Amino acid sequence: MSQPAPAPLPRQGADGAPVFDARALIPDGVKAEIVLDGQSYTLRITRAGKLILTK
Known part of the structure; x- marks a missing residue:
């Protein structure tokens, strides 16, 4: 069962x-x-705290 999508933080980027x-x-x-x-x-x-996005 999928979880609901997280809401954005209460701020916006630049x-x-x-x-x-x-x-x-x-x-x-x-x-x-x-x-x-x-x-x-x-x-x-x-483990180093970096994000990796792969297909």
Whole structure:
């Protein structure tokens, strides 16, 4: 069962775009799947605290 999408933080980026906390997108602290137009991508937080997005 999928979880509801995290809400943006109550602020906007410099260009007005919504701001999300990556750890809220990845609740288990390891990886999350993101879908765009039917294509799946994996967003992962590395041990060094970096973000990696792969197809």
